[in-house]
Amino acid sequence: MFIIDAHLDLSMNAMEWNRNLQLDVAAIRQREEGLTDKPDRGKNTVSLPALRKGNIGLVVATQIARYVAHESKLSGWHSPQQAWAQTQGQLAWYKAMEAQGEMIQIKDSKSLKIHLDQWNDGSPTEGKPVGYILSLEGADSFINIEYLETAYQYGLRAVGPAHYGPGRYANGTDATGTMNAEGLALLKKMEALNIILDATHLCDDAFWQAMDHFNGHVWASHNNCRSLVNHNRQFSDEQLKTLIERDAVIGAAFDAWMIVPGWAKGQSTPQQMNCTMNRIIDHIDHICQLAGNSLHVGIGSDLDGAFGKEQSPADIDTIADLQKMEKLLAQRGYNNADVKNILHQNWIRFLQKAWK
DSSP states (O other), X not given: OOEEEEEEOXXXXXXXXXXXXXXXHHHHHHHTTTOOXXXXXXXXXOOHHHHHHTTEEEXXXXXXXXBOOTTOOSOOBSSHHHHHHHHHHHHHHHHHHHHTTSEEXXXXXXXXXXXXXXXXXXXXXXXXXXXXXXXXESSTTOSSTHHHHHHHHTTEEEEESOOBSOXXXXXXXXXXXXXXXXXXXXXXXXXXXXXXXXXXXXXXXXXXXXXXXXXXXXXXXXXXXXXXXXXXXXXXXXXXXXXXXXXXXXXXXXXXXXXXXXXXXXXXXXXXXXXXXXXXXXXXXXXXXXXXXXXXXXXXXXXXXXXXXXXXXXXXXSGGGXXXXXXXXXXXXXXXXXXHIXXXXXXXXXXXXXXO
16 A cells, blocks of 8 residues: 655754665665674665555755753754754755656645656556655754745645754643744744645644744644653643644554653664554544544654654564555454555645645
8 A cells, every 4th residue: 555654854863873775775784794883783674666666755854953052961953043054964865866866856746746647557566756745843943933934945844843842932742941033933934935834843832832932834743642652742631632623633653662662762672662563553543633633643663763763663664664564553442444545645635735
């Protein structure tokens, strides 16, 4: 079945992890044998051939570059100008993939329809360009909000104002506090340009403020349920219900510590913690129960979001294994229409409404 994944850090992997995503996953792993600079070396799960093998023909692909103040313990860039330049290098990689016929940018209803028709014409997926919708994870790289207009012109269609910690426009995971004046101005500019607000990573204070001030289209590209794994990175039932009321779609994230409670980073293993795709379906099912239907949840895997097999569900070797979700959802009692909603139709419906 055709799958849409609403959150992949492809350009980060290409540019900061130095991965040639045109290769098979096995070839990337082989090249990384013996490297220890990052915890997921030799354990990656994502590449363009793997996406095609899994019939994952459309993704929301990110730019990401965090600014960090001098006292911050987080990794990131030391000035907004450096962060902006990093996102432009990431953009250049996407454009290089387009020039090679590996990817194609989707930024309006017309290009969406053409791409979906191509991927669902019954022909083999090998050789088809992977469609990508460009999203910015964390707005720190906007030197000022006028840069949002520039980004819109090159195809940016979604923005998450925050990432981890305090941000220049909004505070994110593990931080607190409402958005500043620049953050509220950013929301206003996003609404004027019809840019989707990605509520993922907003701290609770900023989340509720954004819901009060932003009247455009909202999604949560990669979020799980706080009631199942109690951490501020997840959304509470109250937050999930608010997103459902806003006709949002919430993408289930495949990062193990967000899937099962009690995960100790660098110590726990997927097998030890019984972390499987069925545990992700627990989060999906929870959102469906809150909504009373299957219309507000999808996949936003975040696979290779600075982790690999060591922190992914045990039944995933590569991202192509997302195809297993069809059978697993059916085994949990979801009918074919529900499965289609979760694997692709909800994201399509959302985009068609946002871009009409």
